Structures are given as C-alpha cells and as structure tokens.
Amino acid sequence: MTTQGDNSSMLRRSLLGALPAMAALAACRSGASGTAAVPGPGTADSTAQGASRQVPARQAGVDLPVQPQGHVLLSVYGLPARAGLAPAVARVGEVLLEALGVLRKEAEAADLTVTVGLGPRVAALAGRGVPGGLELPAFAREERSDRTWGGDLMVQVCGRDAAAVVLADERLGETVAAEGASRRWSQAGFRLPGNGPVRNLLGFPDGIENPRTRSELDREVWLDGPGPFAGGTVAVVRRLRVDVPGFLAQSPVRQEEVIGRRKGDGAPLSGGGPSGRLDLSAKSARGRYLVPAMAHARRANPNATGSGRMLRRGYDYRNGPDDQGLLFVSFQRRLRTFTATQRRLDEGDDLMRFVTATASGAFYVPPAFTPERPLGAELLGERS
Numbered sequence: 270m271t272t273q274g275d276n277s278s279m280l281r282r283s284l285l286g287a288l289p290a291m292a293a294l295a296a297c298r299s300g301a302s303g304t305a306a307v308p309g310p311g312t313a314d315s316t317a318q319g320a321s322r323q324v325p326a327r328q329a330g331v332d333l334p335v336q337p338q339g340h341v342l343l344s345v346y347g348l349p350a351r352a353g354l355a356p357a358v359a360r361v362g363e364v365l366l367e368a369l370g371v372l373r374k375e376a377e378a379a380d381l382t383v384t385v386g387l388g389p390r391v392a393a394l395a396g397r398g399v400p401g402g403l404e405l406p407a408f409a410r411e412e413r414s415d416r417t418w419g420g421d422l423m424v425q426v427c428g429r430d431a432a433a434v435v436l437a438d439e440r441l442g443e444t445v446a447a448e449g450a451s452r453r454w455s456q457a458g459f460r461l462p463g464n465g466p467v468r469n470l471l472g473f474p475d476g477i478e479n480p481r482t483r484s485e486l487d488r489e490v491w492l493d494g495p496g497p498f499a500g501g502t503v504a505v506v507r508r509l510r511v512d513v514p515g516f517l518a519q520s521p522v523r524q525e526e527v528i529g530r531r532k533g534d535g536a537p538l539s540g541g542g543p544s545g546r547l548d549l550s551a552k553s554a555r556g557r558y559l560v561p562a563m564a565h566a567r568r569a570n571p572n573a574t575g576s577g578r579m580l581r582r583g584y585d586y587r588n589g590p591d592d593q594g595l596l597f598v599s600f601q602r603r604l605r606t607f608t609a610t611q612r613r614l615d616e617g618d619d620l621m622r623f624v625t626a627t628a629s630g631a632f633y634v635p636p637a638f639t640p641e642r643p644l645g646a647e648l649l650g651e652r653s
C-alpha cells in the first residue's frame with residue numbers, strides 16, 4: 270500500500286485549506302528552526318563559499334539537517350512525453366518555487382525540507398554525461414512494475430511532524446499535477462528519535478558508517494565545479510521490503526553475523542567501540558574472519574572495489590505486516606558508487622536473502638533552484 274490515493278479528495282481539500290493556519294500556528298509555537306527548505310541556500314557553507322566563488326547553493330535534505338527529521342514522504346512522478354518534456358520541467362520548477370514559497374513558514378517551524386531530483390529522461394535533454402542521468406541496471410531480487418520503476422521527478426519531503434509532511438507533499442503533488450505530472454508511487458517513512466545512528470526495524474543501529482565531516486561530504490557526496498552540475502548530487506531511492514519476522518527468527522548471534530555488527534550497540538564484530546570501523550582482516554584464533562565473509566557490513570564496505578562512499582539517509586517504512594522494511598535513500602557523487610555496491614551485495618550478502626526491492630529510481634539532484642537559477646536550467650540550456 271502506498272500513501273497515494275489514501276485520502277479522499279474531500280479530506281485533502283480540507284487539509285490543504287488548513288495548511289496556512291497550521292503553518293502560522295506552528296511558527297508561533299516553536300519559532301524558526303533555521304533548517305533551510307528548497308529553494309534557497311541549502312548549507313551553511315554555500316553561503317560561506319558565497320558569491321565570490323559563485324558556488325550554487327545546495328539543496329537541503331541531503332546532508333542537512335545533520336540529524337534526519339523523523340518523517341519522510343517520498344514521491345516519484347512521471348512527466349509528459351519527450352516533445353513536451355523540457356517545457357514541463359521548466360513549468361514544474363516554477364510552480365514548485367511558488368508552492369515552496371507558500372510553505373516556507375511551515376518549513377522553518379516544522380523542520381521541513383524538500384529535495385527535488387530529476388530522472389534519466391530529463392537528464393537526457395542535456396545529452397550525455399549528467400551525473401546520475403542513467404537508469405539503474407537490473408539487480409537481483411527485484412519485483413519490478415512500470416509504475417514503481419524509474420520516473421522523471423522525485424520529491425522528498427522530510428520533517429519533524431508527520432502531518433506537516435503529508436500536507437506539504439499533498440500541496441506539492443497537486444501543484445505539479447496541474448502541470449501534467451502524474452504520481453507514480455510514493456512512500457511514507459519514519460525513523461526513531463535520537464541523535465546519531467538509530468535502530469532500524471531489525472533492531473540494529475543503522476547509518477553508523479557514513480561520510481560525516483565537511484570534507485568527507487564534499488569529496489563523496491557533492492559535485493563540485495567548475496561545471497554546470499556543481500552543487501548537485503546523485504540520489505538513489507529504493508523501497509526494500511524486508512522479511513522482518515524471518516530475520517528475527519534467527520538466533521541473536523546469527524543476526525549479528527548477518528549484519529557484521531553487534532545488535533546492542535552497533536560495535537563491529539572485529540572489536541572496538543560502537544562507532545568504530547570494521548577491521549576486515551581480523552581473525553579468530555581458529556583463523557575465521559571476525560566479520561564473516563558474507564556479513565552485510567563487510568560486503569557493503571567500499572574498500573574491496575574502491576567504489577567510493579555513499580551517504581545513506583534512509584527511513585523505515587511499514588505498510589502492513591507483509592510490506593515493511595527500508596526506504597533506502599543514498600546520496601553520492603556517482604551512480605557507480607551505488608551500482609558497484611549493489612552488485613557486490615547481489616554476489617553474496619547474507620542480509621539480502623531477506624530483502625526484495627519493490628520500487629526504485631536514480632535521480633540527478635540539481636543545486637538549489639531560485640527564480641534566477643530555474644530548476645534544471647543546466648539541463649535545459651537556459652544557463653543562469
């Protein structure tokens with residue numbers, strides 16, 4: 270079940286009508302948090318780099334806020350056929366800007382961020398070479414459907430408050446639908462509160478090994494200049510259904526072997542503290558790897574293939590007992606970082622036996638867009 274179509278249009282209309290009032294209320298109660306929503310400067314250092322270096326601002330919802338908000342609604346849309354595609358992107362960019370302007374107060378009060386990505390068909394308008402501008406190849410254990418695979422426009426709304434996230438997604442969805450975008454799929458997700466890595470549905474701390482420092486994020490996640498894509502990044506989103514009961518039926522020791530880290534505190538099985546890196550060469554006295562050969566954290570580790578690191582910023586989702594798992598979201602500079610990692614997992618990873626992908630897409634995430642620098646201008650040839 271997806272979130273789409275769950276609300277009656279009557280309910281939707283009344284909720285949308287209530288939005289400005291709620292936004293004002295929320296703003297009074299909590300004050301502005303300072304989390305930037307799109308459009309506008311996405312990161313502190315985009316202003317620091319400032320006008321002198323002409324580095325475009327980055328979108329929020331990628332590495333900021335540092336601690337991801339508690340709720341997400343991620344929606345993927347299709348846009349009209351090729352002939353009408355470029356004007357549709359330009360128009361969608363304009364109406365998104367308007368709608369985001371209306372949502373700005375709400376954004377500040379409820380830590381709302383909106384992150385927009387453009388799919389391979391849109392990237393192709395610029396010819397080849399757009400980062401993330403290719404469809405993902407086929408991987409193992411996928412349940413593909415036309416509706417949930419690929420897509421032209423990704424809108425990720427994150428926020429502290431589930432209702433505010435739903436309302437913002439509804440408003441943005443109606444806005445882009447009026448320009449011919451059709452919603453293909455959407456998925457709500459949540460994460461437990463807490464600082465740093467939080468437990469996923471399997472009970473393991475998740476998000477431990479991620480680029481974190483400014484220089485790591487600049488090197489692994491953000492595209493830099495000179496060039497039209499500076500300030501952008503590449504997003505991969507996959508809804509991964511997990512056989513949670515099947516996983517939890519394994520003994521606690523086996524569960525830890527499947528992940529490669531301890532369930533209690535996330536510490537690597539090779540020793541060290543909870544935030545420690547895996548020692549992939551560490552062996553027991555009997556010569557066995559302490560982090561087993563098919564443990565997920567070992568197989569996903571980039572050392573083996575030098576595929577680069579990704580920023581994983583996924584959410585748990587639960588549509589019911591038979592459809593729950595991870596709404597996987599990763600940001601990286603190159604699509605290859607994801608594809609090389611997923612291939613390694615396909616070749617052998619004890620966790621993947623419990624996992625099936627039911628929705629998937631890759632998107633180029635442009636720099637923050639503004640009236641002066643419209644959405645996808647670098648792809649459509651209207652350079653600002």
Ligand code: HEM
Pocket residue numbers: 466469471473474475476477478479509510511528530535547565566567569570571579581594595597607610611614620624
């Ligand atoms: C439902 C599926 C998945 C679950 C439940 C899951 C869970 C985890 C957990 C618990 C960890 C160890 C803690 C941490 O470092 O965050 C981890 C590590 C990691 N996962 Fe996943 N993961 C899933 C799928 C994926 C996929 C599809 C990819 C990428 C293709 C991926 C990439 C990584 C990476 C890069 C690491 C860090 C490895 C290292 O230590 O260098 N994961 N994951």
